[in-house]
Structure formats: C-alpha cells, structure tokens
Ligand SMILES: [Zn+2]
C-alpha cells in the first residue's frame with residue numbers, strides 16, 4: 483500500500499489560496515506584488531515623493547530612534563494579513579509577515595545604507611493582553627527574523643508594566659502622560675548592545691516606540707532602528 487502524503491505538503495497562498503510550488507512563506511508572487519510599498523524616509527518613515535535617505539524634518543530630532551524600516555502601506559492585503567495575525571489567532575502567519583519585513587530590511591540596507599543591528603527587541607505587550615491573545619505578535623516576528631539573520635532576539639529587556647489603549651487620535655501631551663512609566667528596563671542580565679532594532683507590527687503615532695527608544699538611550703544604546711510591518 484502506498485500512502486499519499488501530498489496533501490500534507492501542499493502549500494497554498496495565505497491570501498488567494500492558489501497553490502504554491504514550495505512554501506514561499508505563504509504568499510504567491512501576485513499577492514506579494516499587491517502589497518503596496520512606498521518610498522519613505524529612512525529616518526522617520528514619512529512617505530516621500532522622491533527617493534532620499536532622510537526627509538527634511540528628520541533633522542528636528544522629533545523621535546528618539548534613528549532609522550526606520552517599513553514594509554508598506556496599511557491597506558487591503560497587508561492590513562488583512564496583520565488583522566488575521568493579531569486578532570484571529572493566526573499566529574502561523576508570523577513567517578509570511580516576517581519574510582516581508584526581512585525583505586524590507588534588505589532593501590533598506592541597499593537603499594538607505596542601513597547597518598544590521600546587534601540585537602532585535604520586540605515591542606512588549608502588557609502581560610494580561612498577551613495572556614488573552616496567547617502570544618505577542620511582535621515577539622513572534624522578532625524571533626523569526628532573529629533566527630534568519632542570526633542576530634539575538636532580546637525579549638526580556640523591555641517590559642510593559644502598564645496597560646495602555648491605542649494612542650491614535652490623542653494629543654501629544656496626553657500620549658506622553660499615558661505612556662509615562664508604561665515600560666521598564668530589566669537589567670537582570672547584561673545588555674552589551676550598541677545598535678538595536680525594535681520590532682513592532684503597525685506603527686501609528688510612534689509614541690510607544692519613542693518611549694522605549696528613550697529608555698534604551700538611557701542604557702547607552704547608540705543606534706536605534708525601528709522595524710515595522712506598516713505605518714498607519
Ligand atoms: Zn496569492
């Protein structure tokens with residue numbers, strides 16, 4: 483008797499369900515092309531009309547981080563994937579999304595002169611939220627990329643000690659107030675890294691990342707990169 487295992491090894495595109503030759507990390511080339519990439523500032527991630535490494539506003543030191551890597555616009559395909567990944571317990575989409583982020587990191591290395599970080603840090607979730615969801619989506623992304631790039635993922639260093647609601651639509655002053663003391667640095671283990679990348683899923687106001695970046699600066703980190711799937 484011959485057992486047919488083909489069904490176990492069949493891969494389908496996570497968006498359109500067309501069959502894939504190999505795993506391809508879940509996306510067919512057509513769906514991958516539909517993810518709207520855009521020209522952005524390598525410092526703050528602002529959309530740009532023409533390619534430039536930094537935008538005109540980046541000299542103002544508005545943010546505490548130095549570099550930004552973004553996959554694309556938070557629209558149709560990308561937002562659907564992220565929504566399923568975050569809210570529909572489809573944690574196995576981590577590879578698909580991490581691969582898109584990895585490609586954008588390589589692109590930033592080519593176009594923005596990005597240097598690989600020495601450590602990758604996921605943006606933490608509040609423990610209760612993580613318990614409800616069962617996982618931290620940023621942590622899954624960070625760990626997958628860390629494995630591929632062979633750069634350590636340091637999840638313990640930043641802890642979220644306060645629950646915060648979305649900061650979108652709030653004034654800068656209120657955002658600052660909400661995020662005050664929301665994060666803590668855990669120094670129980672040495673942290674010898676000078677250049678790090680913070681990984682998040684969707685970047686909205688950037689105030690959360692900014693808060694964490696300030697704490698990392700306090701540790702003496704020289705260069706802070708922010709890697710995100712989408713800027714919304
Ligand atoms: Zn597809």
Ligand SMILES: [Zn+2]
Nearest residue numbers: 523526537540
């Ligand atoms: Zn900029």
